[in-house]
Amino acid sequence: MPAANAALLARLIRHPRGDAGPALLGTFQSHYRWLQAHTVRNEIRQRWFEFFQDFDIVLMPVTSTAAPAHHNKLIDRFGRPFDVDGVRRPYWDQVKWNALANVSGGPVTTIPVRRGKSRGKSGLPIGLQAMGPSGGDLTTIEFAALLGREVDGFVPPPAFA
Template sequence: NAGIAATAGDFLGWLAYREALRESYRDFFRDVDIWLSPADVTNAFPHDERPFLDRRLQVNGAEADYMHNCFYAGVATLAGQPSTAFPVTRTTEGLPVGLQAIGPYLEDLTPIRFAGLLAREIGGFVPPPGYET
């Protein structure tokens, strides 16, 4: 609801904050090609068909708001950095465990290429049980 009550000044402040983040990322990517981070706060879990805001997660045995699952995606996308999520292993239930490769601003192909190169080395995506084509 905060966005509904936001003023033009609030919005301009948020844009300035985003630009400050972009500048920090520009500094970071002067020395680094790819930033690897988790793709999500949890491993993959069974699909939940409830309305988005009604969904809940189990994180380390405790119930958490489903929006927490978007944290690592926000690390990249808040400043507009390109990101590619990819599987690196599987849980004991056969569901994927993923990482994301974050690249420099407007260099969308950098994380895509990295994920492709890594897939050649460790194996690409394999559908989890029940989702084979």
Template sequence: WRDLPPAQRPDLSEQHRTYRSLLGSSVANGAPLTEAQQQRLAELEPDDRSAEAALLRAPSLPHATWLQDNEHRHALSHQWEQLFKDYDVVLTPVAPTPAFAHQQQGHKEERRFPVAYADGVRHIGFRELFYWAGLPVLPGLPATSFPVGLDDDGLPISAQVVGPYLEDRTTIAFAHAWEQAQGGFVVPPRYVQGDA
């Protein structure tokens, strides 16, 4: 990714910030922030351009800022269009974690999920699960997820293939070719029908 010319390399962290801002403003629907979110919003530095800050500010986003984010979305779409002049598809994870055990404790915004890094395990929030899945959404690109195997706990791991605008058949064909070459979905051992 770093070897791509800058004109062909969308800044994924800025893209995610814009995604969280526009998504957050579109789904806010007057719902109040949780007490913890209100506290984090109050503590933000004015120049904080993180994705978390964008999401916290989204429910009260000024229209002028929304317009700037929307313009950024169009610029990103153009960058992706340039990238796909030289590449057929882009492969990414679907999520920063494999499948995880079901949990319903506490408010979903306050739940944490383990992610393995080279230097150990960190816990991320619910919204951070959408980093990769949201990548094709903002520029309006087709994406197809497909299974790539099981983790050490026997839970599914998936990837996604992202393609050029309106080329849904390209991503579906890639996922099908992968399945033919590598095998398709494998039922996790703990979930084979008939097991308790």
């Protein structure tokens, strides 16, 4: 991770009030601070456990846009802003939906549902994710398979077909 942290530090120097500062701080934390965050994670997981007593899955977006285009920068994630309805958003806004699923401690299965339209051209994939309770992997996988039959599903990009 030294290269990634160096990229974060360089980004922080260029944009002191940007997203790199909080991300860099997250890579250097005390054990006490980690324990505090872990307590919060466990509380969130308990709430999801209770939720899944009544529901099998939660269906939600994977990201706030179609899949982001590749940008050929291996370590500078912050150099990837994107637009939502004409508003420029920082890269880390893309991970909020899957971060919600990750912190739950349960499985998530991603389902490609269609391709976006971008300036008249065929766009990149748009997906949904089915989140289930801890240990509910087979439920999310089965749901994804059933939904995949009803939508366009996965279509390999032309370069990979």
